[in-house]
Amino acid sequence: MTQRFSALWRSRRLPASWSTAALTALALASVAPPHLLAQTKGTWLLQDARIVPVSGPALDHGAVLVRDGLIEAVGANLPGLNIPKDASVIDCKGLTIYPGLVDGLSNWGLTNSPPTSAAPAAGGRGGGRGPAPAPAAPTPTPAPQGQTASRGPEDRPSTTSWIKAADQLYPNDRALETARNGGFTSAVTFPTGNIFSGQGSVINLAGERAGDLVLAEAVGQYLSLRTAGFRSYPGSLMGTIAYIRQIYLDADRYKLAKAIYEKHPQGLQRPAYDRALEGVLASQRILLPATRNVEVERMLAFAQELKINDVKVNAILYGGHEAWRSIDVLKQSGTPVLLSLKYPEKATDADPALDEADRILELRDKAPNTPGALAKAGIKFAFYSDGVATPRELKAAVKKAIDAGLDPAAALRALTLSPAEIFGVSDRIGSIEKGKIANLVVADGDLFATSTKVKYVFIDGARFEPPVEEAAPARPNGGRGAGRGGPAR
Amino acid sequence: MNRRTLLITLAAPVATPFLTKLAAQSAASGNDTVLIQNATILTITNGTVKGSILLQGGKIAAIGEKVLAPTGAKVIDGAGKFVMPGIIDCHSHIMAEAINEGSVSVSSMVGIEDVLNPEDIGIYRALAGGVTTANILHGSANSIGGKTIVMKMRWGKNAQAMKFEGAMPGIKFALGENPKRAGQAVAAGLAGAPTGARYPATRMGVEDVIREAFNDAKDYKAVWAAYNAKAAKGEIVIPPNRDLKLDALVEVLDGKRLVHAHCYRQDEILMLIHVADDYGFKIRTFQHVLEGYKVAKEIAAHGAGASTFADWWAYKLEAQDAIPWNAAILVKKGVLTSLNSDDAELMRHLDKEAAKTVKYGGLTETEALSLVTINPAKQLKIDNRVGSLEVGKDADVLLYDAHPLSNFSKVEKVWIDGHPYFDRDEDIANRTKKDLEKKALIQKASADQRGPGGRGGTATPPPTTPQEGSNQ
Numbered sequence A: 001m002t003q004r005f006s007a008l009w010r011s012r013r014l015p016a017s018w019s020t021a022a023l024t025a026l027a028l029a030s031v032a033p034p035h036l037l038a039q040t041k042g043t044w045l046l047q048d049a050r051i052v053p054v055s056g057p058a059l060d061h062g063a064v065l066v067r068d069g070l071i072e073a074v075g076a077n078l079p080g081l082n083i084p085k086d087a088s089v090i091d092c093k094g095l096t097i098y099p100g101l102v103d104g105l106s107n108w109g110l111t112n113s114p115p116t117s118a119a120p121a122a123g124g125r126g127g128g129r130g131p132a133p134a135p136a137a138p139t140p141t142p143a144p145q146g147q148t149a150s151r152g153p154e155d156r157p158s159t160t161s162w163i164k165a166a167d168q169l170y171p172n173d174r175a176l177e178t179a180r181n182g183g184f185t186s187a188v189t190f191p192t193g194n195i196f197s198g199q200g201s202v203i204n205l206a207g208e209r210a211g212d213l214v215l216a217e218a219v220g221q222y223l224s225l226r227t228a229g230f231r232s233y234p235g236s237l238m239g240t241i242a243y244i245r246q247i248y249l250d251a252d253r254y255k256l257a258k259a260i261y262e263k264h265p266q267g268l269q270r271p272a273y274d275r276a277l278e279g280v281l282a283s284q285r286i287l288l289p290a291t292r293n294v295e296v297e298r299m300l301a302f303a304q305e306l307k308i309n310d311v312k313v314n315a316i317l318y319g320g321h322e323a324w325r326s327i328d329v330l331k332q333s334g335t336p337v338l339l340s341l342k343y344p345e346k347a348t349d350a351d352p353a354l355d356e357a358d359r360i361l362e363l364r365d366k367a368p369n370t371p372g373a374l375a376k377a378g379i380k381f382a383f384y385s386d387g388v389a390t391p392r393e394l395k396a397a398v399k400k401a402i403d404a405g406l407d408p409a410a411a412l413r414a415l416t417l418s419p420a421e422i423f424g425v426s427d428r429i430g431s432i433e434k435g436k437i438a439n440l441v442v443a444d445g446d447l448f449a450t451s452t453k454v455k456y457v458f459i460d461g462a463r464f465e466p467p468v469e470e471a472a473p474a475r476p477n478g479g480r481g482a483g484r485g486g487p488a489r
Numbered sequence B: 001m002n003r004r005t006l007l008i009t010l011a012a013p014v015a016t017p018f019l020t021k022l023a024a025q026s027a028a029s030g031n032d033t034v035l036i037q038n039a040t041i042l043t044i045t046n047g048t049v050k051g052s053i054l055l056q057g058g059k060i061a062a063i064g065e066k067v068l069a070p071t072g073a074k075v076i077d078g079a080g081k082f083v084m085p086g087i088i089d090c091h092s093h094i095m096a097e098a099i100n101e102g103s104v105s106v107s108s109m110v111g112i113e114d115v116l117n118p119e120d121i122g123i124y125r126a127l128a129g130g131v132t133t134a135n136i137l138h139g140s141a142n143s144i145g146g147k148t149i150v151m152k153m154r155w156g157k158n159a160q161a162m163k164f165e166g167a168m169p170g171i172k173f174a175l176g177e178n179p180k181r182a183g184q185a186v187a188a189g190l191a192g193a194p195t196g197a198r199y200p201a202t203r204m205g206v207e208d209v210i211r212e213a214f215n216d217a218k219d220y221k222a223v224w225a226a227y228n229a230k231a232a233k234g235e236i237v238i239p240p241n242r243d244l245k246l247d248a249l250v251e252v253l254d255g256k257r258l259v260h261a262h263c264y265r266q267d268e269i270l271m272l273i274h275v276a277d278d279y280g281f282k283i284r285t286f287q288h289v290l291e292g293y294k295v296a297k298e299i300a301a302h303g304a305g306a307s308t309f310a311d312w313w314a315y316k317l318e319a320q321d322a323i324p325w326n327a328a329i330l331v332k333k334g335v336l337t338s339l340n341s342d343d344a345e346l347m348r349h350l351d352k353e354a355a356k357t358v359k360y361g362g363l364t365e366t367e368a369l370s371l372v373t374i375n376p377a378k379q380l381k382i383d384n385r386v387g388s389l390e391v392g393k394d395a396d397v398l399l400y401d402a403h404p405l406s407n408f409s410k411v412e413k414v415w416i417d418g419h420p421y422f423d424r425d426e427d428i429a430n431r432t433k434k435d436l437e438k439k440a441l442i443q444k445a446s447a448d449q450r451g452p453g454g455r456g457g458t459a460t461p462p463p464t465t466p467q468e469g470s471n472q
Helices: A016-031 A175-181 A235-262 A275-281 A293-305 A327-333 A358-377 A391-403 A408-413 A419-424 B002-014 B120-128 B177-181 B204-230 B246-254 B266-277 B294-304 B326-332 B346-359 B367-372 B374-379 B424-450
Strands: A043-051 A059-067 A069-077 A085-091 A095-099 A101-106 A184-189 A196-205 A213-224 A283-290 A314-319 A336-338 A381-384 A440-443 A454-459 A462-464 B034-042 B048-054 B060-062 B074-077 B082-085 B087-092 B129-135 B144-152 B170-174 B258-261 B283-287 B303-308 B336-339 B396-400 B409-415 B420-425
Touching: A043 A440, A095 B074, A101 A381, A101 A419, A175 A454, A184 A454, A196 A408, A235 A275, A283 A293, A293 A314, A293 A327, A327 A358, A336 A358, A336 B034, A358 A381, A358 A391, A358 A408, A358 B424, A381 A419, A381 B374, A391 A408, A391 B034, A419 B002, B034 B367, B034 B396, B087 B283, B087 B346, B087 B374, B120 B129, B120 B346, B120 B409, B120 B420, B129 B346, B144 B204, B177 B204, B204 B246, B204 B266, B258 B266, B266 B424, B283 B336, B294 B326, B303 B326, B303 B374, B336 B346, B336 B374, B346 B367, B409 B424, B420 B424
Parallel strands: A043 A085, A043 A095, A101 A184, A213 A283, A283 A314, A314 A336, A336 A381, B034 B074, B034 B082, B087 B129, B170 B258, B258 B283, B283 B303, B303 B336
Antiparallel strands: A043 A059, A059 A069, A095 A440, A184 A196, A196 A213, A440 A454, A454 A462, B034 B048, B048 B060, B082 B396, B129 B144, B144 B170, B396 B409, B409 B420
8 A cells, every 4th residue: 555655845835833843843752652643634635535525425436536625626537647746646446535533522622641652551452552442531621610509590509501612622532533544534522511512613633732633613492401400490300401491581681672772772781791691592403412213203393492683593413323113203304313322221130120111112222213214214314423532432333224224325424524514604514515624534444343343534734644453352342351441431 | 110110011002102293283183983892981070871982073963862973983892891081180290300499489480391201101101090170289398489381181182282281270389398408507418508498497487488479479560561561662671581480370369370289287288378369369289288177168269179089198297187088078078179190190090089989988989989080170261171971071981891990990092082092902912012022122232231341241131031910
């Protein structure tokens, strides 16, 4: 395989940050193998590949020209003479190029776990590289205000609606590297852990500074239905739902009150500034949790009810394991679904004598059928990692859905163009098209086949080479090897 | 435990819900025409009829000694059998995925409606015991609890479609030990942390909380009235906040929301009557009301109902001074009285609870059955639709194999809106099949889990012995 590292650094346009990058790269190179580092944002010609653009039919013997972080051209192989002089050519014979994978709801980039390359090698793990599960670090969301119990909605309990993932990013988060190595190039990453957790951001999984990662800084508000405990409002599911309803009523009135006050500041009492409501009003979309069919129906009805100044709130459901039973209502409402790739499992410490309800047994059995059922019904959905830490496990979960009837093309779409569409960034990422951001994954076969290796990942046109996996000790199916810590969360 | 497993199995035949759309499915979607002949028909309100009852278009179409079967009608021979209206439970917590918003003393902003689970197996079990309508309440953790909702047990439908159309909404109040318990930090396991305590800690405090809440509600109503008046005059004004908590209390003041008050002792029953009189609203029902027999006259004078237990008491101090004659005394003193379950298990034999009042207090059979049919219907203001067998009322009908007040009787079939929701024979016939299906699921899951190179065969094999009593 030709691997030319003679990227033409066009010094006349070399920005200052690149020098820094180069220096950092040199510094890191002394402790980390060079292949972990990004190559440059140069000009790359990926020749003679099978191209799966997702937005259109696959193309054999095609070429992708990448320049300055963007896809400059996609098409048939360029005859030798037409190869741009500044391009580094990568012969992709036998390889397939896909759009970079997107995690539709993630916390990647929000955990402050140091990258493996900078961390001391963990004993016996081959330099600590490879797709190790990221430790289950809590999302850095601010603690609920104060220590005292919330006495009602007016205390804005468990609310940090005003924060944005983009403002909380750790570009060195090890999870980014782990995901990248498996072909993920982007994620819609969200602060979680509160009822109104804050807004998610679409990020690329590589960049020098936090700001470099961000594609869209505020794409929607993450809601959970958590409770604050028996002694602090809300202490129950119905309390949480009532709280959310009250917040939307308050936001509605707040917007109106502010508008009236702006016009007539004299003689009117000013409406108090409320950051919780500002955050809610700034959110274009809301993510609502719904795993069971009952929850899907409940949240769809609830979303219909929430309005600000007669404008319906755009809802997206997340979870969705039992959504195979909710096809009709989902189709009717047109609400997109983010499907968790962490299938429900029996707790490892469950009482073996426990007689479980049919419904629970059925849920575990049928969860992998859901993606196929949604695809068949034409319901928009995307996959998300839900704490599953490694791309290997994520792809295994996708494979399970494919085995249960999901069309492989639909599976790919649910990890590329569909999440981009759901979050309004499909004009930038999600497919291999001229002008889009050069987020690509180059693999030596079908992306979801177990034996397939990711050869290169391009993010913003910068090339990454995942470390060659040693003949990995096959993970026993479903076995929780001691010491692996299991999936995060 | 056995009972539980039995009922899970028992529930299985109709466990596949047909959830097709969010919109309420028509209540009268069961267009089955059913004629039950030769039965003993306990109408509750119009005596006993030996003859036939016709269910058509979701309603009771005819009752009489002889009723001709319309074409296409399903005819059931009711010889030796009994027909009565569906049982109504004025106090239940089934199908609620949350019961108490106990963090605050007044939680009228929350509602059971938001957390209904139409797949709760308790619904099917209640059907098997003849319950067709239930009032689903918030818990008793606070002086003013959450909003309640009346549901029909249309098992298999979604939550929206199970709501009793047009039934008035309610709200839970609670007096005594439960609401004041949260004020006692130590009792709540917060030793040394009195800051965690929630007001109130005494019965006096409970009264204060209710009065304060209605003071706030009146102020809130006045603020909105003032705003509306100004806005109507075209003045530039900023609207006040909508407050979900006070909205519900204003509805109580306006008579648009029924108050169901959990209580035990006579003193606090009188207290709440005084509070309601002071603020100009009515208590619709006193719930539990174990000392109701002491203040029956006062309860009747207020126009409140009483919804009690036949003989369940002594589970706490304030539930000591109870007698099995309570329901009968209340009835005889002119209080609109019902028996409720407050419990998913008790809910399945409310008929037998009613029977106890014949022994204790000497109620007639009709009076006894009224305690679980027409009386709770009146308390919930749904007696124009349900609670008795009358032409034009909803076809919520039970078929028993013997007199419902007999310990040996069983519910054989249940119709709601003329649609069959429970059939004992069908259920029994399907049990083996459902057992096998479940076993197959368990075995499949267990095989998946072991997988290649899995747990070294330590997984416990799934239980294969049939559950005791599953053939009953």
